[in-house]
Amino acid sequence: MAEVVLRTENLCKSFGALEASSDVSLDLRAGEIHALIGPNGAGKSTLIKQIAGNFRPDSGRVELLGRDVTVLDTVARARMGLGRTFQISALAMEYTVLQNAVLGALGGQGRVFRLFRNVMKDPALLAVARDALERVGLADAAGRRTADLSHGQRRQLEVAVALTLKPKLFLMDEPMAGLGADGSHRLTGFLDGLRQEAPILLVEHDMDAVFALADRISVLVYGRIIATGTAAEIRANAEVRRAYLGEEDAA
């Protein structure tokens, strides 16, 4: 069986009386896309934040690349190779596409520059940034102001910025959100190829993308994983159909 790169064990996290994560155990293996689906408010983002290090679980543990990282912060986990894209854009809108990608690359190298213009002339950073833009199909837009990009192009740029850190695995929170049919088709193709290089834990509401991409799917309802399996197993699961997919969607 493929190597486990990420594992959560019995994660619990409450906000007051609300149990947002209830005994959540899952893993992500080399070469796979593992999708996490569930209704609004099921606790997907809360789980991602505990894996990324934004939230400390009340109990349970998170293991990254074989190491217990439960008490490590987001920066330490990112340095270990945990790449991430966000539900809400973290891009610098007034900067160009290339500048955003270079800033991403800078974060990965831990080097210190005194002047922004020196950062933007550094050949090593530029090479990493241009390579990431090329891979997501944004090379031609390198000189454009980020604020002038379409919504779909911004999502591509977020993936490019994450790629500059050369992550060993990805957490992606709704990368398809707001993309048109074209955009999500293109991103689906890209993620399909990316899994071999860096497995992906994918939170996504776009069920076409999930069923097309996921090697395994976990279904979260009221903070609890009610099923994990292949697309066919999840489609056929009676509890999932009742709780989430709905009989008509699952037919």
Ligand SMILES: Nc1ncnc2c1ncn2[C@@H]1O[C@H](COP(=O)(O)OP(=O)(O)OP(=O)(O)O)[C@@H](O)[C@H]1O
């Ligand atoms: N910081 C917080 N303080 C209090 N309650 C919170 C906090 N973050 C999330 N919650 C609550 O925890 C529950 C799970 O929220 P979460 O955002 O993890 O769900 P989700 O599955 O990601 O939803 P969506 O699909 O809408 O993004 C919700 O009831 C939410 O209101």
